Amino acid sequence: MIAGKVTYVPQRPVVGVLALQGDVREHAALLERAGARALAVRRVSELAEVDGLVLPGGESTTMSRLLDSFALLEPLRHRIRDGLPVFGSCAGMVLLARQVLDGRPDQRQLDALDVVVRRNAFGRQVDSFETELEVAGVEGRVQAVFIRAPWVEKVGHDVQVLATVVDDPLADPAADRIVAVRQGRVFATAFHPELTGDERIHRLFVRTVSEVA
Numbered sequence: 649m650i651a652g653k654v655t656y657v658p659q660r661p662v663v664g665v666l667a668l669q670g671d672v673r674e675h676a677a678l679l680e681r682a683g684a685r686a687l688a689v690r691r692v693s694e695l696a697e698v699d700g701l702v703l704p705g706g707e708s709t710t711m712s713r714l715l716d717s718f719a720l721l722e723p724l725r726h727r728i729r730d731g732l733p734v735f736g737s738c739a740g741m742v743l744l745a746r747q748v749l750d751g752r753p754d755q756r757q758l759d760a761l762d763v764v765v766r767r768n769a770f771g772r773q774v775d776s777f778e779t780e781l782e783v784a785g786v787e788g789r790v791q792a793v794f795i796r797a798p799w800v801e802k803v804g805h806d807v808q809v810l811a812t813v814v815d816d817p818l819a820d821p822a823a824d825r826i827v828a829v830r831q832g833r834v835f836a837t838a839f840h841p842e843l844t845g846d847e848r849i850h851r852l853f854v855r856t857v858s859e860v861a
């Protein structure tokens with residue numbers, strides 16, 4: 649018989665941040681605070697090591713072109729189809745969507761979320777703004793930073809709406825726009841939780857990654 653105490657040390661899940669462009673470091677810092685080990689992903693071999701992946705904010709057309717030239721587009725589509733948890737913020741949300749309105753002609757989609765998003769949707773009134781939101785699954789309010797952000801115009805039947813924002817209360821008080829969604833293991837926000845140093849949304853994602861890792 650072996651004497652002594654057996655201590656169980658839970659493994660931190662490895663969560664990648666797609667590091668082709670965009671605010672990679674900010675996401676990595678919050679993932680570490682949310683209990684994950686963050687890994688920058690630029691190659692297929694790195695993609696193979698992760699239990700979950702974040703697609704950062706940046707510029708979705710550029711990111712989709714880079715995904716193509718780094719030969720990551722198809723491998724990433726495959727891994728997501730096989731159940732890899734993913735979280736996209738802003739440009740990441742655009743990349744994950746099934747369809748993009750006001751996209752560029754050469755914009756490529758990961759087609760991982762059954763939503764139609766409108767790119768730069770808030771752009772005509774104000775390019776950037778901040779507001780407080782309620783996000784399903786997060787206690788208290790979340791400070792949300794929108795930078796040339798998309799909104800979700802249409803959701804499929806198994807897409808859960810996590811947050812909405814009133815677009816233009818003067819024009820139409822009922823014009824609630826969808827700005828955070830979840831479909832199974834795929835999460836997306838039109839805003840940038842990585843820019844406020846608040847890791848609660850990353851925690852929600854890392855919890856899902858841990859459940860399936």
Ligand SMILES: NC(=O)CC[C@H](N)C(=O)O
Pocket residue numbers: 704705706707708709737738739740742767768795796797798
């Ligand atoms: N802050 C952002 O990620 C902006 C997204 C950008 N408007 C796009 O279409 O990709």
